[in-house]
Amino acid sequence: xxxxxxxxxxxxxxxxxxxxxxxxxxxxxxxxxxxxxxxxxxxxxxxxxxxxxxxxxxxxxxxxxxxxxxxxxxxxxxxxxxxxxxxxxxxxxxxxxxxxxxxxxxxxxxxxxxxxxxxxxxxxxxxxxxxxxxxxxxxxxxxxxxxxxxxxxxxxxxxxxxxxxxxxxxxxxxxxxxxxxxxxxxxxxxxxxxxxxxxxxxxxxxxxxxxxxxxxxxxxx
Ligand code: MD3
Ligand code: FE
Numbered sequence: 568x569x570x571x572x573x574x575x576x577x578x579x580x581x582x583x584x585x586x587x588x589x590x591x592x593x594x595x596x597x598x599x600x601x602x603x604x605x606x607x608x609x610x611x612x613x614x615x616x617x618x619x620x621x622x623x624x625x626x627x628x629x630x631x632x633x634x635x636x637x638x639x640x641x642x643x644x645x646x647x648x649x650x651x652x653x654x655x656x657x658x659x660x661x662x663x664x665x666x667x668x669x670x671x672x673x674x675x676x677x678x679x680x681x682x683x684x685x686x687x688x689x690x691x692x693x694x695x696x697x698x699x700x701x702x703x704x705x706x707x708x709x710x711x712x713x714x715x716x717x718x719x720x721x722x723x724x725x726x727x728x729x730x731x732x733x734x735x736x737x738x739x740x741x742x743x744x745x746x747x748x749x750x751x752x753x754x755x756x757x758x759x760x761x762x763x764x765x766x767x768x769x770x771x772x773x774x775x776x777x778x779x780x781x782x783x784x785x786x787x788x
Contacts, residue, residue: 587752606663694777711786712749719774727756
């Protein structure tokens with residue numbers, strides 16, 4: 568009896584996150600999440616999601632796009648921020664004001680009063696999508712936080728340490744969760760292990776079928 572209750576309780580408890588990683592569970596209410604996803608449809612009309620190509624010429628399964636003055640991109644010339652859509656040749660659309668305001672508010676609660684993101688990377692995960700362990704180091708000043716929003720199906724996030732070989736812990740990110748990576752958390756290795764099908768609270772045309780949408784707002788310059 569007691570042991571079972573404890574197991575249930577422990578099963579629901581979040582893993583302890585290291586300093587510099589703040590996870591706001593269910594931060595975006597369901598109704599607001601629909602509005603933010605509708606805003607992303609406007610972004611996609613101007614900057615359609617596209618696939619990166621690997622050196623082999625094969626396409627990566629996940630899609631991406633960006634909004635803001637700068638957007639993250641990778642090609643034969645390497646990983647970097649660019650000021651226009653690589654396939655359309657047009658400037659990235661603005662970060663939707665509601666999205667930007669939500670990121671600024673989350674950063675402020677983490678003690679960063681003057682976060683002014685100029686880049687928002689949109690990752691669209693297919694059902695089979697994942698993201699290999701990496702560090703985000705293409706920004707000019709790592710003192711600025713990164714603010715992440717999760718929508719759609721759950722993603723099993725992998726959080727490592729300062730070195731690639733450090734142990735990794737799994738953290739499930741749900742629809743409406745917001746994560747702020749700041750200070751000692753900013754340069755930790757991380758990735759996405761898998762998407763958990765059937766866990767999205769609703770379908771939305773901005774989110775790939777059985778997939779997940781992640782926004783990361785950054786200061787690139
Ligand atoms: C921890 N995206 O776009 S978001 C990325 O779910 C990226 O799509 C993942 O990693 C996703 O670069 C994770 C949460 C996140 C973002 C940046 C971090 C966690 C981070 C930077 C440092 C440490
Ligand atoms: Fe990252």
